[in-house]
Amino acid sequence: MIVGAAELVTMAGGPRRGDRMQDPGAIPGGALAARGGRIVAVGPADEVLAAVETGPDTQVIDARGRAVVPGFVDPHTHLCFAGDRAEEFALRLGGATYQELAARGGGILQTVRATRAASQAELVDLGLSRLDLLALNGTTTVEVKSGYGLSTADELKQLRAIREMARRHPLTVVPTFMGAHEVPPEYRSRREAYVDLLVGEMLPAVAAEPGLARYADVFTEHGVFSVEESRRILQRAKELGFGVKVHADELSDLGGAALAAELGAASAEHLLHTPDEGLARLAEAGTVAVCLPGTSFCLMNAPYARARRMIELGCTVALASDFNPGSCPAYAMPFVITLACMYMGLNPSEALAAATINAAAAIGMEAEVGSLEVGKLADVVILSCPSHWHIPYHMGMGVVAQVVKQGRLIVDEGRVIRR
Numbered sequence: 001m002i003v004g005a006a007e008l009v010t011m012a013g014g015p016r017r018g019d020r021m022q023d024p025g026a027i028p029g030g031a032l033a034a035r036g037g038r039i040v041a042v043g044p045a046d047e048v049l050a051a052v053e054t055g056p057d058t059q060v061i062d063a064r065g066r067a068v069v070p071g072f073v074d075p076h077t078h079l080c081f082a083g084d085r086a087e088e089f090a091l092r093l094g095g096a097t098y099q100e101l102a103a104r105g106g107g108i109l110q111t112v113r114a115t116r117a118a119s120q121a122e123l124v125d126l127g128l129s130r131l132d133l134l135a136l137n138g139t140t141t142v143e144v145k146s147g148y149g150l151s152t153a154d155e156l157k158q159l160r161a162i163r164e165m166a167r168r169h170p171l172t173v174v175p176t177f178m179g180a181h182e183v184p185p186e187y188r189s190r191r192e193a194y195v196d197l198l199v200g201e202m203l204p205a206v207a208a209e210p211g212l213a214r215y216a217d218v219f220t221e222h223g224v225f226s227v228e229e230s231r232r233i234l235q236r237a238k239e240l241g242f243g244v245k246v247h248a249d250e251l252s253d254l255g256g257a258a259l260a261a262e263l264g265a266a267s268a269e270h271l272l273h274t275p276d277e278g279l280a281r282l283a284e285a286g287t288v289a290v291c292l293p294g295t296s297f298c299l300m301n302a303p304y305a306r307a308r309r310m311i312e313l314g315c316t317v318a319l320a321s322d323f324n325p326g327s328c329p330a331y332a333m334p335f336v337i338t339l340a341c342m343y344m345g346l347n348p349s350e351a352l353a354a355a356t357i358n359a360a361a362a363i364g365m366e367a368e369v370g371s372l373e374v375g376k377l378a379d380v381v382i383l384s385c386p387s388h389w390h391i392p393y394h395m396g397m398g399v400v401a402q403v404v405k406q407g408r409l410i411v412d413e414g415r416v417i418r419r
Contacts, residue, residue, distance in 0.1 A: 001054065002032045002404070003045055005063040006386040010042060011070050011353060011371035015288075015316050015361040021350040024388060025371070032068065034378030037406035042372050061409065063382050066401060067390070069352065071140025071379030072333035073359035073370050075174075076269050076290055076320035079130045080123055080162050081148050083114025085326045089298075098299055098327060099223075099251070108148070108182040111325050115148035115158065123161035124168070130323070130331065131169045132416045137332035138400040140379035141172040141360065141369045143320075145217055147181030152202050155179045159212040170405045170418075172377075174363045176245065177206045177213035180225055180233050195229050199236045207240040214364070215266065217245040220256035227255050234263055243364060249274040250295075261285035267362040269320070271305045272296065276313065279306075283314035288362040291354070292322040293339035294330045307354075308345040318358040319351065335396030348389040378407040 002008075008030025016023070031045040033052040041048045054060075088106050092098070101107050115123070127144070134142055144162045149155035159175060166173035179202045187194035206212050216237035220230040234244045243266045248256025250270035257278035260268035268274075268282055269290040282289050291305040310317045319340055323331040330336075337351040346354065360370030369379050382402040383390065391399050403411035410417050 001048070001052065001058060002061045002063055002068055002380060002382070003049075004065060005030050005068040006065045007067050007388070008032060008042070008372065009067065009069040009352065009388050010373060011357040012373045013371075015358050015366055016353045017314055017316055018311060021311060021317070021353045022347065024349045024352060026388075030068065032372060032378070032380065034407040037378055037408070039372060039374050039376050039378050042374060059409075061382070061402065061404070065386060067383040067385060067387050069381050069383060069388050070356040070371050071369065071381050071403065071405065072138045072355050073363070073365065074134065074139045074142045074321050074323070074333055075267065075318055075359045075362035076145075076292060076322050077142055077331070078145050078147060078322070078324035079142070079331070080127050080144055080146065080158050080165075081111050081115050081325050082118035082123060082126060083111055083325065085110060088326060089329075092300065097301070105185075107326055109185060111148045112150055112182070112184065116151075116154050120157050120161045120164070123158065124164045127161060127165040128169055131165060131171050131173075134331055135171055135403055135405070135411050135416055136400065136414065137334060138381040138403055139171065139333050140381070140403065140405050141174070141363070141365060143174040143176055143363050145176040145178040145181070146213070147178030147217075150179060150182060150184035152197070152205055155202055156205060156209070156212070159206060163211050170408065170410050172365070172369065174215070174365065175213045176215040176217050177203070177242070178217040178219075179203075180218040180230070182219065182224060195232060198233050203233075203236055203240055203242075207242070214243060215245050216242040217247060219247040220259060221247065221251050221254055227259050230256070230259055231263070234265070238263065245269060249278065253278075257282055260287050266364055267318070270295070272303050276309065279310050279313045279315055286316070288318050288358065289315040290318045290320050290359075290362050291340065291344060292320055292328065293344055294336055295322045295328040296343070297339055298328045298330065304343045307340065311350070316358050316361055317354050318362045319354040320359060320362070332396055334391050334399050338392040338396040341392040348392050351392065352388050378404060380404040
């Protein structure tokens with residue numbers, strides 16, 4: 001049981017659009033009870049205490065006048081990688097652009113080289129340490145993409161590492177196959193052959209092995225994969241039973257958002273250059289618009305996604321970290337919420353909705369996580385402050401006191417508890 005909250009933010013009632021994003025479903029002095037990892041009661045403290053029979057084995061957590069919110073959901077990360085790109089970061093500080101570094105063989109391909117050289121066991125160990133960092137910052141569910149292998153064997157190695165870290169860590173991990181993250185060097189002069197490989201070999205190999213990926217994603221962008229190539233890859237993924245996602249309109253308006261809507265994708269992600277027409281099509285299709293303000297912040301010269309306009313047009317707007325070694329080595333969702341409020345025009349309640357229930361919808365998990373409702377997983381964050389409005393106010397730092405994952409305390413005052 002969790003008692004003693006100043007407010008308990010439920011985000012109840014499903015993903016939010018429009019003005020409803022401003023309603024966090026907060027219960028002053030609320031309480032929550034869970035059994036077997038799922039919520040069995042939530043509401044005013046007196047009602048929860050009257051409804052639930054406790055015993056000597058009941059664990060009671062006193063929130064001590066602090067706010068209680070749903071565990072953060074991060075629906076876009078690339079946290080399974082080896083190596084780093086600190087030198088690249090320094091070059092960008094000196095004025096080099098993302099595209100210039102990629103043209104020199106840096107960027108994604110630099111991480112591909114390091115990840116190909118790493119063993120599966122090394123990737124698992126790196127991933128487990130990063131999942132701990134996410135947990136310390138309140139994330140309880142996270143999507144993890146492959147895409148630093150770019151060969152059948154190396155993509156399978158990455159996905160198997162993701163599956164193993166999911167087995168060994170309490171966080172819920174949703175795996176996504178992203179062999180279409182970049183064209184590897186050995187295929188640069190024969191792009192069509194790499195698309196053939198993705199469609200004819202890599203996707204079927206991933207589909208043949210249980211539990212390797214729930215989604216397939218494509219980086220639809222000039223110099224990476226065209227709209228036509230992306231359509232071919234994603235249609236094949238749908239035939240094989242994958243949900244689909246699109247890295248859309250990050251560097252230019254290529255039409256990635258429109259493609260995502262056309263294919264009924266679960267999400268379109270980035271959307272820095274998407275025009276109103278593309279955003280309206282996402283809203284009509286029910287494709288979640290995932291905004292990644294950390295990437296714009298880290299790239300410095302990039303615009304921010306137009307979240308305010310997305311809300312006006314009826315999109316389901318979500319937030320994610322885009323944690324990766326190059327364009328966004330940041331993983332803390334409270335920091336992402338701060339950036340969304342400061343640079344994308346969201347208020348704290350809207351940003352929290354985007355980082356919880358709407359983010360859950362971006363990975364098809366809205367029936368399980370993202371809100372505090374009876375029957376859902378007991379994934380809960382106890383903040384160090386009395387209101388969820390403090391999350392962006394504190395610049396995302398030091399706002400997470402305790403984290404409960406499926407009814408079990410996994411973070412306690414800055415310490416990860418592993419069992």
